[in-house]
Amino acid sequence: MARAKISAPKGVSEYVPPRSRLFEFVRESLIAPARLAGYQLMELPVFEDTELFKRGVGESTDVVSKEMYTFTDRGDRSITLRPEGTAGAMRAVIEHGLDRAQLPVKIWYSGAYFRAERPQAGRYRQFYQVGIEAIGLDDPAIDAEVIAVADAGFKAIGLKRYRLEITSLGDAQSRAAHKVDLMKFISTLDLDEATSQRASINPLRLFDDKRDEMKLLMSKAPILMDYLSVTSRTHFESVKTYLDALGISYIVNPRMVRGLDYYTGTTFEFVHELLGSQSGIGGGGRYDGLMHELGGQELSGIGFGLGVDRALLAAEAEGVITQERFVSDLFIIPLGDSTMIRALEIATDLRKVGKSVEIAFGDRGLKGAMKAADKSGARYVVVLGDEEMTSSVLQLKNMSSGIAISVTIASLADEL
Incomplete structure (x- = not known):
């Protein structure tokens, strides 16, 4: 069960x-x-x-x-x-x-x-x-x-x-002068016991009463600013x-x-x-x-x-704040275990200079990883395979426009 x-x-x-x-x-x-x-x-x-x-x-x-x-x-x-x-x-x-x-x-x-x-x-x-x-x-x-x-x-x-x-x-002088006239005014009102008790402790509390009938009653009460x-x-x-x-x-x-x-x-x-x-x-x-x-x-x-x-x-x-304002700068897709170490190194180096970087973890394929990158809202995505490891050149894809450009791993931070 x-x-x-x-x-x-x-x-x-x-x-x-x-x-x-x-x-x-x-x-x-x-x-x-x-x-x-x-x-x-x-x-x-x-x-x-x-x-x-x-x-x-x-x-x-x-x-x-x-x-x-x-x-x-x-x-x-x-x-x-x-x-x-x-x-x-x-x-x-x-x-x-x-x-x-x-x-x-x-x-x-x-x-x-x-x-x-x-x-x-x-x-x-x-x-x-x-x-x-x-x-x-x-x-x-x-x-x-x-x-x-x-x-x-x-x-x-x-x-x-x-x-x-x-x-x-x-x-204190202002409030004392006001309280005298305010209590006189409150004494003319037909209040329930709980409200009367509040007024006896602090009569100003009645100005903060949210009930419509109390708002109407207090609309004619003396105002403290007139006693400053x-x-x-x-x-x-x-x-x-x-x-x-x-x-x-x-x-x-x-x-x-x-x-x-x-x-x-x-x-x-x-x-x-x-x-x-x-x-x-x-x-x-x-x-x-x-x-x-x-x-x-x-x-x-x-x-x-x-x-x-x-x-x-x-x-x-x-409408001045949206989710798009808080997306990652880069989503890295490593293809296989052999590239994961390098992906972690690249992500760590970019984070040190203030870039927000995510990595596709798990054994998902390229298609699934690209879907994850799209859902993340990341501005850019790169795929890191054996070829990219050898050449140190990546295809940096802009997720909004779909346009990809060739960049070196060393220049990633500048391109982002």
């Missing part, structure tokens, strides 16, 4: 060849601008003490209250698979004393994150992000740089049909001035709050017009009180998380 197949858990995003090449390209394109801006890699665990996310992300958020994968380990400790990257990065900065060295601390990271959400297109229970954090200075120029790094990543992929939305969630202190307003205006100078277009969205409680001051989101309800492809903001909340110094920080899965979906929707 045949054993039943085991499938991947529901709601995870898996990438297998050939689409995995596209995923890798998108991820590396999002990382590259951070490296060029001096951000350094931070590799973090995929699970943390649950208290980190309760204190760091906020117990009023859907992420903490509804979406975390939490379990008790063998040591009777409450452990959670990371639902986002900033809290873990901040924990590591504090634990390893990076905040005691040169500031700002500039780090990047990437990997899998986990949320127990209802799976749908662009929303997964395991998803992938690229993130950066700049920690230690409250400087609007850093805000602009962080936004510019994200924008450069999306442009490197080739995306065009997205927009940047920005706002300011103000400083002089300091907060000056900071936000400076950020806009820097973005204007960099040629980065944006829309001010005064109702944006995002889904994590630690955001303060400059907050932003990138939205793609072809992804429907799951249109956010990345975002972030400043988190001035997070380090202190997690037991560290009173230092400011700003960062972002960019969705690799959604950026890939956006690239495919725009």
